[in-house]
Amino acid sequence: MKSIFLKKMLSAVLIIMGTYAVQSQTIYVYTDDLSGNPSSVDPNVAGTDVKRANGVQNKDFTCPSGFTNSNFSTSTTWNSTLSAIEFRITPAGHYQVNVTGVSADIRRSSKGPQKIRFAYSTDNGATWIDEGADHSPIIGGCGVTNAASWDIPDFSTDVQVLVRLYGYNANTSAGRFQALNIVLSGTVTGVDEDGDGYDYFSDCQDNVFAVNPGATEICNSYDDDCDGLEDADDPSAEGLLTFYVDHDDDGYGDPTLFATGCTMPVTTVDNGDDCNDDDASINPAAEEVCDGIDNDCDGDTDEGLTFDIWYADTDIDGYGDAASSTTTCDGAPAGYVADNTDCNDGDASINPGAAEVCNSIDDNCNIDIDEDIDLSIAITPSGEITVCYGTVVTLTGTAGFDSYQWYKNGSPISGATLASVDIINPGYYQVDGMQDDCSSGLSAEQAIAVTSYPNDLILTPEGLDLCDVADVKIKAATDPTYTWQWYKDGSELTGETDNVYFATATGDYYCVVTSAGSCSVTTATVTVISSCRIAGETNEFEIYPNPAYDNFMINMNIGQDVSEATLAIYTVTGVMVAEYNLAVNAGIINTSISLQSNIENGVYVVKVNTDAAEHTSQLTIIR
Structure with missing residues (x-):
């Protein structure tokens, strides 16, 4: 009741203030005081006397009333520096003047100014705005006047206004000009600083556009509608939230504990959909589980659940025992699976997914025993193998066996029980692979032949000196199965492929000898020289x-x-x-x-x- 009363009182005050802010249709009136004192000025405006400006003079004239002056310009064109009479008006704080026009009763002597122009300035005379048209005063005696009105474009301002009536185009400067009943028309209103249509006196916050008596109260920490009530304290506020206490912090509130406000306090939510606000696992978003409780707050218990049969998996191999089962609606119990195809639930190596091995057991639960087991074995490399003496050959048996035994010439090789064996001696080799209890049997024989390296002998039966002979005989070892290639100073001698070579030039010679088994040796190097003395051109x-x-x-x-x-x-x-x-x-x-x-x-x-x-x-x- 107190809030409603305050709101009505404030509305009444705002109405009174708004009415007071708009005044009469005249702002400033000068009637006929000889000293220029105005007869009336709007109470919210300060106005000066009518004064003379830019050289206008006051002489002792005989007219008993009005503002009479002389010394006006004879210029035929107007500018803001010409002689004039003036007054100033200054709006009070938070007020503005809304000027609509100026009027005056005017006359002149025969030598006075023929043109009267109105102009005003809102920056203390720095710039001027004139009406753009002139009035011509009547020529007459004291009090004989004609009415003049300047209908300028309306303007509003909250700063001082300087108003002038300029007289110019006088016959002589001695001519006179008299003005009576000068009226500045318009109104005085409060300033609307934020442009929301409510002035300073009717707006409770005139620097915020959205705040005024016509606004809608919303949650924003402002008294938006200027009724003295802010946000949730104002019953007319829009956008208020209804929030519910959420004891178990599961995002769903207790429908019996709620309030309204602009913001939701901590531990509250925007819904009252919880059916048990003391248990976070129970709410409309929860999954219904097999526990005899309405977990999802839909009024039903354990609805929509499927009860499945599960089978014991004692050996934890993923396959269950068809003879041992249980039924639940909440998934498999520990130690149970959906499968029931294990034929031996006490051995994890026996199940439908196991590989059949040679052990007289049905490993893969298909009723058959030791079926489809591949025990074939072979040796790689295969084919004809001939190597030079001392060369190691690695033989490898087929992969996949648990162990191996290698044989040479029909007898087991001691310690050769891996998939591969290194061979250096000639012979016939076989391998036997074991998989669990089964043997592959001996593989096919793989023969390895070893050939000897050729003789690396090199002979120089005639010596190495070319001094007294045309060539030197160099001889390598000979055999019907050998081939030869001679070299001089490290370079191959093209076409020199016999076991004997005749050197005709000094240098280092050797021969590469190759046997029929492609085994090669390089002979020692011999150096052919020439020790003969060479005579000089004139002296030795x-x-x-x-x-x-x-x-x-x-x-x-x-x-x-x-x-x-x-x-x-x-x-x-x-x-x-x-x-x-x-x-x-x-x-x-x-x-x-x-x-x-x-x-x-x-x-x-x-x-x-x-x-x-x-x-x-x-x-x-x-x-």
Whole structure:
């Protein structure tokens, strides 16, 4: 009752305030006071006296009333700096003026301004808005006037308004202009700051558009309709929630415990559908289970459930015993399954899903014993196998047996009981696989032949020096089953496939010998040299020892009156591998040369150079 009373009182106050905010149809009236005092101003507006501006003067005229002035502009065009009379109006706080027009009774002397224009400014004269048309005052004596009205576009403002009547196009500045009954028409109303149609005095929160006496009360922590009641305290509020206590926190409330409000408190929900609010497992969303209780709150107990037969699975192999069963409506009890096809529920390895093995038992419960068991066994690789002596061959039996026994020439091989065995000796090999109690029997024989490597002998019956012969004979081991390939300095000699090779050039030679069983050996390498001395172009020189090991002597009579020479060592392909400076004494060179460690075995060319000649010899290095 208190809330309703307050709401009615507040509505009455708002109506009174709204009526008070709208005033009469005149805002400012000046009648005829000689000093320019207005006769009336709206009580919610402050108005100044009528004053002179921009050079207008007041002279001692004889007219007993009205606002008489002189010194008006003779300009024929208007601008805001011309002479004028003016007054100001300022709305009180939270009020605005709504101006609709200006009127005045006006006259002039014969020399006074011929045109009178109205203009106003809301920014203290910085900018001006004029009516755009002029009125011409009547020429007459004191009190003889004509009525003028300026119908400007209506405007509203809550700031100060500066109003002027400009006089211009005077015959002379001495001409006079008189104004009486100046009226600024319009109303004064409260400001509607939020634009919702309710002004400051009728709106309880004029800075929020959605809050006003015409709004609908909703849950938002505002007094939306300005009746003094907020949210759920206002019986007219829309969108209130009805919530129910949810003791067991299962999302469903007690239909007997409810309230209304804008927000739901903790432990409440928006429904009252629970039939047992003390048990979270009982609610309309619960699944009906086989327990003699209405779990889903539909009024029925254990409805819609299927009662199934379950079979004992003692050995936990997923298959049940048809002779031991139970019936439930809530799924299989522990140790029970839906299947009843186990023929031995005491052994998990015996059931319809088991593989039949060779053990005189019906492993897969199909009544048959040891049926369809594949015990065939074979050896891989198969076919003709011939290997070189010392080569390991891995034989493998068919996979899937529990154990194996390998045989050689009909006798078991001790310790060879895995699926694979490594063989190094020739013979006939077999394997026997065991699966549970069953044997595969011996496999087919797999023969392995072993062939010997050829002889790697290499002979040089005529020596290795080409000094006095055209070629050197090199001989490899011979056998009717052998093939040969000769190499010089690591490169294959094309077409040289006999056991004997005649070398005509210095170098390193060896032979690859292959037997009929494709077993190959590489002979030792022999080095063919040439120890002959090579004469110089003009003088001979002597190198010894030759072949050399770490150093050699050079003895030479160059027959020239020079003091030094150079010695360079080249490979047979022309690559220089060392260079030395030689001292010459009276045309004789007798010097020991130490060979660098990076010079390898082989035949080299030695060149001695002077400014006048080059001398060449051959050097063999054996290290």
